[in-house]
Amino acid sequence: MELQKWIDKGSEIIIEYTPKMLAAIAIWIIGAFVIKQVLRALKKLMLVRNYDESLQKFLLNLLRWVLKIVLIIVVLGTLGIETTSFAAILAAAGLAIGLALQGSLANFAGGVLIMLFKPFKIGDLIEAQGQVGVVKEIQIFTTKLTGLSNREIIIPNGSLSNGNIINFSTEGTRRVDLVFGVGYESDIKKTKAVLMSVLTANPKVLQTPEPTVNVLELADSSINFAVRPWCKAEDYWAVYFETTEQTKEALDAAGIDIPYPHSVEIQKQA
Incomplete structure (x- = not known):
């Protein structure tokens, strides 16, 4: 009798969760395919618009992880697992990280804006934040200039994007x-x-x-x-x-x- 009880219980679980498992697997496969296509289309768009290579990699990786987390939450919800608390934990963790990295996030946002709107490019002579120099490298968090006396000048992108920029090379x-x-x-x-x-x-x-x-x-x-x-x-x-x-x-x-x-x-x- 005890064995029959466990067999019946197992059958109930299989009958109840098999459709959910199949649906979760289907959602995962379809979702992974959609994510791949979205990332591929976005990469082509960035290449056409001549986005900076470092910005391309960063944005694609960021979007990939965000979409995968969303897909995981959807799959867990399909299986009947409560995802409300899971989402709340992610939101709290994101808020804590954001507060701890306010300056870095501001510099990151500034770097994204610089790479998107391109107020200057590598090789341009600019004046910004009281410094004059030739743009050597544009990174996610900072921009490097070579000063007139061959000094390396590193300016945080947050203050750079929010301040006045004089580009002496734009007009030629x-x-x-x-x-x-x-x-x-x-x-x-x-x-x-x-x-x-x-x-x-x-x-x-x-x-x-x-x-x-x-x-x-x-x-x-x-x-x-x-x-x-x-x-x-x-x-x-x-x-x-x-x-x-x-x-x-x-x-x-x-x-x-x-x-x-x-x-x-x-x-x-x-």
């Missing part, structure tokens, strides 16, 4: 803003001609947009000229230094005085 050209002062006895037209000759003689200075030389202000001891040559972004510092040096030489050769501060010493006899 830059204007060099220089100011030169000459004495009040100097002829303005002659000075402008000398300054313009320096710009037109430099092959790195672009003729379109056209360089300009204008009187900027009448200062205390000098007439200041705004000298504005345009150049390719990569030639900025070369044009800056060359123009400064060649302007001094040209003004000296033309006999145009460059004023400098004078100090007057007054001695009082006892």
Whole structure:
């Protein structure tokens, strides 16, 4: 009798759970196939949109795990297992991890935004967070720049994405803003001609947009000229230094005085 009782009990369990087991297996197989297709389609979309490779891997892995967890919960529910508490535990764990990693999550979100909207790319010269440098590497949490003195600058993506970014490479050209002062006895037209000759003689200075030389202000001891040559972004510092040096030489050769501060010493006899 005892054996028959266990056989009947086993038969009941098999009859009750076999459809659920078959349904769970079917859901798992179909779900795994759907996840695979979704990830494949998303990967193709990222390749078409030229997403960063590191962002592609991270997002695909993140989505894969999220979808698998959802699939597991659905399969457990199909088997009749209570999933409410399981979901609550996952939510609590996610909240705890989120609170513990607030800064890192902000940097991660910033990295995702940078890679999605592409305010700059590797090789661009940018100014951000008080730093100027060439973008060396864009990572999930940080962006690395090579500074003008060949320093490595690491900026968290959270602050980078939320701050002002000046990209000097987007347009391909830059204007060099220089100011030169000459004495009040100097002829303005002659000075402008000398300054313009320096710009037109430099092959790195672009003729379109056209360089300009204008009187900027009448200062205390000098007439200041705004000298504005345009150049390719990569030639900025070369044009800056060359123009400064060649302007001094040209003004000296033309006999145009460059004023400098004078100090007057007054001695009082006892």
